[in-house]
Amino acid sequence: MSDHGTYPGLSVEEAREQVLACFRPLKPETVPILDALGRVLAEEIVADMDVPPLDNSAMDGYAVRCDDIASASLQRPARLRVVADLAAGRVTERPVGGGEAVRIMTGAPLPQGADTVVRFEETRSGEDWVEVINAGPRGRNVRRAGEDVRKGRTVLQQGTVLRPQEIGMLASMGRPEATVVRRPRVAILATGDELVGIGDEVGPGKIRNINGYSNAAQVLKYGGLPLLLGFATDRADELTEKIREGIAAKADLFVTSGGVSVGDFDLVKDVLATAGDIDFWSINMKPGRPMAFGTIDNTPLLGLPGNPVAAMISFELFARPAILKMLGYPDWEWRSVDARLRMSIERNDGYRHYLRVHLHTGEDGPEAELTGDQGAGILRSMVLADGLAVLPEGCTHLAAGSRVRVLLLD
Ligand code: AMP
Ligand code: MG
Numbered sequence: 001m002s003d004h005g006t007y008p009g010l011s012v013e014e015a016r017e018q019v020l021a022c023f024r025p026l027k028p029e030t031v032p033i034l035d036a037l038g039r040v041l042a043e044e045i046v047a048d049m050d051v052p053p054l055d056n057s058a059m060d061g062y063a064v065r066c067d068d069i070a071s072a073s074l075q076r077p078a079r080l081r082v083v084a085d086l087a088a089g090r091v092t093e094r095p096v097g098g099g100e101a102v103r104i105m106t107g108a109p110l111p112q113g114a115d116t117v118v119r120f121e122e123t124r125s126g127e128d129w130v131e132v133i134n135a136g137p138r139g140r141n142v143r144r145a146g147e148d149v150r151k152g153r154t155v156l157q158q159g160t161v162l163r164p165q166e167i168g169m170l171a172s173m174g175r176p177e178a179t180v181v182r183r184p185r186v187a188i189l190a191t192g193d194e195l196v197g198i199g200d201e202v203g204p205g206k207i208r209n210i211n212g213y214s215n216a217a218q219v220l221k222y223g224g225l226p227l228l229l230g231f232a233t234d235r236a237d238e239l240t241e242k243i244r245e246g247i248a249a250k251a252d253l254f255v256t257s258g259g260v261s262v263g264d265f266d267l268v269k270d271v272l273a274t275a276g277d278i279d280f281w282s283i284n285m286k287p288g289r290p291m292a293f294g295t296i297d298n299t300p301l302l303g304l305p306g307n308p309v310a311a312m313i314s315f316e317l318f319a320r321p322a323i324l325k326m327l328g329y330p331d332w333e334w335r336s337v338d339a340r341l342r343m344s345i346e347r348n349d350g351y352r353h354y355l356r357v358h359l360h361t362g363e364d365g366p367e368a369e370l371t372g373d374q375g376a377g378i379l380r381s382m383v384l385a386d387g388l389a390v391l392p393e394g395c396t397h398l399a400a401g402s403r404v405r406v407l408l409l410d
Contacts, residue, residue: 009282009284010281010282010283010284011283011284011352011393012283012284012285012317012352015281015283015291015293015318016317016318016321018293019293019300019302019318019321019322020321020322020325022295022300022322023253023300023322023325023326024325024326025040025181025325025326025327025328026181026182026183026184026252026326026327026328027181027182028042028043028179028180028181028182029179029180029181029182030177030178030179030180031177031178031180032176032177033167033170033171033175033176033177033178034167036162036167036170036178036180037162037163037164037167038161038162038163038223039161039162039180039181039183039223039327039328040159040160040161040162040180040181040327040328040329041156041157041158041159041160041161041162041166041178041179041180042158042179042180042181042328043158043178043179044154044156044157044158045154045155045156045169045170045173045175045178046152046153046154046155047149047150047151047152047153047154047155047173048151048173048174049151050145050146050149050150050151051146051148051149051172051173052143052144052145052146052147052148053145054109054110054145055109055110055142055143055144055145056107056108056109056110056142056143057104057105057106057107057108057110057117057141057142057143058106058117058141058142058143059106059117059119059141060104060105060106060119060120061103061104061117061118061119061120061122061123061141062080062082062101062102062103062104062117062118062120062123062130062132063086063096063101063102063104063110063111063114063116063117064080064096064100064101064114064116064117064118064132065096065098065100065113065114065115065116066115066116066136066137066138066139066140067098068080068098068099068132069116069118069132069134069135069136070135071135072132072133072134072135073133073134073135074133074134077124077131077132077133078131078132079129079130079131080099080100080101080129080130080131080132081099081100081101081128081129082100082101082102082103082125082128082129082130083096083097083100083101083102084102084103084111085102085103086102086103086104086105086108086111087105087108088105088106088107088108089107089108090108091108091109091111092111094111095111095112095113096111096112096113096114097113100113101114101118101130101132102114103130104117110142115138115139115142116136116137116138116139116140116141116142117140117141117142118132118134118136118140118141119141122134122136148172149169149172149173155169155173156169156170159328159330161329161330162178162180181326181327181328183223183224183225183327184224184225184252184253184323184326184327185224185225185227185249185250185251185252185253186219186224186225186226186227186251186252186253186254186255186319186323187226187227187229187245187246187249187251187253187254187255188211188212188215188216188219188226188227188228188229188255189212189229189230189231189232189242189243189246189254189255189256189257190209190211190212190215190230190231190232190256190257190258190306191231191232191233191234191239191256191257191258191259191268191306192231192233192234192258192259192306193233193234194206194207195207195208195209195231195233196208196209197209197230197231198213209230209231210308210379211257211258211304211306211308211311211312212228212229212230212231212257214308214311214312214379215255215257215304215311215312215315215319216228218312218315218316218319218320219255219319219323222320222323222324222327223323223324223327224253224323224326224327227246227249227251229242229245229246230242234259234267234268235267236267236270236271239267239268239271240271240275243271243275243296243297246299247296247297247299251299252299252300252326253299253300253301253302253319253322253323253326254296254299254300254301254302255301255302255304255315255319256268256272256292256301256302256303256304257303257304257305257306257311258304258305258306258311259303259306260280260290260291260292260303260304260305260306261289261290261305261306262282262290268303269292272292272294272296272301272303275296275297276294276295276296276297276301277294277295277296278292278293278294278295278296278301278303279292279293279294280292280303281293284351284352284393285313285317285351285352285353285354286347286349286351286352286353286354286376287305287307287309287310287313287354287376288304288305288310288311288313288314288317288354288376289305289310289351290305291303291304291305291314291318293318300322302314302315302318302319302322304318304319305376307375307376307377308376308377308379308382309356309375309376309377309378309379309381309382310376312382313354313388316388316407316409317354320332334407334408335407335408336387336405336406336407336408337359337365337366337387337405337406337408338365338366338403338404338405338406339357339359339365339366339367339368339387339389339403339404339405339406340362340364340365340366340367340368340401340402340403340404341367341368341389341398341399341400341401341402341403341404342360342367342368342369342370342400343369343370343400344397344398344399344400345370345391345397345398346396346397347391347395347396347397348396350393350394350396351393352390352391352392352393353374353390353391354388354389354390354391354407355370355374355388355389355390355391356370356371356374356381356382356384356385356388356389357369357370357371357385357386357387357388357389357406358370358371358384358385358386359386359387359406366406368387368389368404368406370389371384371385372384385409386406386408386409386410387406387407387408387409388406388407388409389404389405389406390404390405390406390407391404
């Protein structure tokens with residue numbers, strides 16, 4: 001890769017393809033199943049038993065023989081002798097013979113001989129007898145052994161993204177741990193002489209380090225582990241030191257912000273270009289036109305622009321898919337909706353624009369309203385946003401009422 005030069009008009013898709021080519025799914029690790037949420041399963045889970053293991057009751061009531069209640073009705077109830085009382089988690093050796101019933105709680109295994117459960121609501125009972133006032137089909141209110149999962153069946157395939165229901169299935173299979181793709185460690189470094197810590201006094205000419213937190217939160221949101229390197233002033237030794245820190249912490253990816261635009265103080269660029277193998281791009285998008293990408297000590301580095309909205313949107317477009325790819329996700333497309341614009345939009349520069357919008361429910365589908373000032377430094381436009389409306393490159397005008405694609409932020 002060359003260390004300088006800008007390529008006007010590199011499309012978002014071309015840039016993303018180049019970025020993603022440098023990432024692979026990470027190695028698997030074995031973790032407690034609650035830590036596996038949102039991650040990609042790296043093993044196949046095969047059931048080693050039936051679930052449920054035994055036929056059992058789906059209701060609180062009486063386990064009976066269906067033949068005994070075949071003609072039961074309110075006028076002519078079937079009277080049965082109650083021979084046992086069975087709580088969930090208990091079994092009885094006592095079979096249910098003709099004319100007999102066992103009082104049974106939900107989940108308790110069905111006793112030998114019984115094939116049907118009658119709910120309490122359909123009975124009248126005394127000390128040691130019960131009257132059934134409703135006939136019903138055989139097998140009513142019985143959960144069959146293996147009706148959820150049959151022994152030998154693959155219940156979760158390798159490559160599955162684990163949601164709460166899959167975590168439940170792992171629990172059902174008696175797995176306290178699962179083997180999943182490792183989470184990427186993402187080193188977050190903000191740069192700029194003007195930055196101060198978020199707990200510090202904002203002196204003249206200074207601003208708080210926003211990107212260090214918004215980018216770290218994005219890492220967390222998409223399943224990575226942020227390594228907070230704080231911020232470096234635009235000094236070569238400080239920057240180099242921070243980068244060394246990230247490499248020592250075994251970062252899988254560096255995300256820096258600031259110092260990559262054309263007019264920027266050259267130091268960040270110099271350091272990145274000397275210490276690593278970094279390209280500086282100009283991407284056909286706004287906000288977030290300038291971006292750096294390459295490797296430093298074999299670790300990929302994404303240099304995002306400094307403006308807080310630009311840093312977040314560039315992260316969404318480039319860092320997010322890289323993280324998801326490292327996590328082993330099969331794809332990283334956004335969920336999107338087509339929405340009607342509530343206002344007209346003019347942009348005469350020909351760039352692709354990602355506009356912050358709030359979505360409303362309109363009469364014929366979603367409607368998108370700009371969240372106010374769209375400047376790259378106006379963080380409020382992100383705070384109010386549900387999504388990013390895409391104004392395609394070359395498009396200079398969209399009338400109110402026209403349709404736009406909105407990438408959903410959540
Ligand atoms: P740069 O890309 O370094 O030229 O920065 C562009 C703008 O973003 C400048 O106004 C910076 O002050 C601002 N900026 C850069 N880094 C941060 C940060 N971490 N937090 C908030 N604003 C920042
Ligand atoms: Mg700067």
